[in-house]
Amino acid sequence: MEPTADHPSAGPQRPSPPLPVRLSLAPYEAVPGGFDGAWWPYSRSLIDELPVLVEAMDGVGSITRVVLGIDLWPDIPHRIPVGGHFVTAGWFVSGHEQNEILLCSYSEGFRTLLVVPPATAADTAAWLMSTPVPVDGSCTATELLAIATAHFEVPPVDDPQ
Numbered sequence: 001m002e003p004t005a006d007h008p009s010a011g012p013q014r015p016s017p018p019l020p021v022r023l024s025l026a027p028y029e030a031v032p033g034g035f036d037g038a039w040w041p042y043s044r045s046l047i048d049e050l051p052v053l054v055e056a057m058d059g060v061g062s063i064t065r066v067v068l069g070i071d072l073w074p075d076i077p078h079r080i081p082v083g084g085h086f087v088t089a090g091w092f093v094s095g096h097e098q099n100e101i102l103l104c105s106y107s108e109g110f111r112t113l114l115v116v117p118p119a120t121a122a123d124t125a126a127w128l129m130s131t132p133v134p135v136d137g138s139c140t141a142t143e144l145l146a147i148a149t150a151h152f153e154v155p156p157v158d159d160p161q
Contacts, residue, residue: 021056023109024129035141038129039101040116046073048074051082054103063087063105069098072115099141124152141148 014027025037043048046068054063070076070091079086092098099117104110116125128148139147 005148021052022104022116022125022129023053023113031154034112035100035114036111036137038114038116040120040129041118042123044117046076047080050080050089051088053101054082054087054129057103057111060110062107063103065090065104066101067092067094068101068115070115071098085151097141099145114144122146124148127151 021040022040022042023037024039026035039053041053043049050066054066057063063082064085065088067075067090068091073091076089076091079088099115100111101113101115103113114128114130122129128144131144131148
C-alpha cells in the first residue's frame with residue numbers, strides 16, 4: 001500500500017481531454033533564491049496534475065522527485081507514474097510554505113515553483129503567472145497570493161438606501 005497524505009477528496013478532476021499545462025518559467029539562473037516560475041494546476045489531484053507538469057519540465061532535465069505542501073493536495077502518493085518512470089513525492093508539513101513545489105532533477109538540480117491554487121480567479125492567476133518574483137526572495141508564496149488577491153479583489157458596492 002502506498003503512503004498518502006490523508007485529506008478529504010481532491011475535488012474536481014483534471015478536464016478530459018487533457019488541457020495544456022499552465023506553467024510560466026523564468027530563465028534557469030534568473031531567480032537565485034526566489035521562485036523559478038509559477039504553475040496553475042486545474043485540480044488538486046496530484047496523480048492527474050503532476051505527470052503533465054513533469055512532462056512539460058522535460059527541457060530542464062528528468063524530474064525524479066518533488067516536494068510540495070501537504071495542505072494543498074488531498075492525496076499524495078509516494079510514487080507517481082510519469083511516462084516511462086516514477087517520480088517520488090514528498091511533502092512539507094503544516095507551518096512550511098504550502099503554495100510551492102520543489103522539482104528535483106539529478107542532472108539539472110532543482111526548480112522551485114509558486115503553486116497557484118486551482119480555484120484562483122483567472123485574472124489573479126494570470127497576474128501571478130506573469131509577475132516577476134523579487135530576485136532576493138523577499139516575497140513568500142503566501143505573500144504573493146495575498147498581494148494578487150488584494151490587487152484583483154472587487155471592492156464592495158455601497159448600498160444607496
